[in-house]
Amino acid sequence: MKIHIIVSLIVLSACFFYDLSKVELLVITLTITMVLLAEMINTAVECAIDSTTNYYHPLAKIAKNVAAGAVLITAINSVLVGYIIFGDRLMPFTFIVIRKVKDSNPYMIFLSLVIVSLATVIVKAIFGEGTPLKGGMPSGHSAIAFSIATTIALLTEDPTVIILSYIMAFIVAQSRVDSEVHSILEVLVGGIFGSLLTLLIFKIL
Secondary structure (H helix, E strand, O other): HHHHHHHHHHHHHHHOOOOHHHHHHHHHHHHHHHHHHHHHHHHHHHHHHHHOOOOOOOHHHHHHHHHHHHHHHHHHHHHHHHHHHHHHHHHHHHHHHHHHHHHHHHHHHHHHHHHHHHHHHHHHHOOOOEEOOOOOOOOOHHHHHHHHHHHHHHOOOHHHHHHHHHHHHHHHHHHHHHHOOOOHHHHHHHEEEEEHHHHHHOOOO
């Protein structure tokens, strides 16, 4: 819910900078409401099951998975709505960044990875959790993986290469959760941090 609210505030804040129609604003608010409601229902289902079942039951598992699936569907829908509404408006910025990356010195790519790595270690130190190479907020592996994927996405125009790059980044992030080194939140923050910082570096430098 914290993640949903933060993203909602970012999207709603972006609405002030773009000339959106009443219909677009209505679609955005309804989409945000759907995601929040789905998360609330998911939480209610999980709490109800946990309060009445203290042992493994296959039906309880199905109920929890279906409720979580509802949240996933609304989240995917929100990404699609955001792309349709903001895609064309963000396109000029995207082209500027891509052009800067393609015209930059190849060493800039490695420099950006070094900056992302150092920034991640600094943030880890600020949160004071885990070690520079393991655990803590945010996930360093996820930050670097998504930084590389974002760089590849900026360097190539091949959709297959871009999709495969981000799939690999997701696999890296998932491996950190499966190995119980990081939580889902730490991995999510790491991925967003790595991607946005990479875009910022190429935009500025």
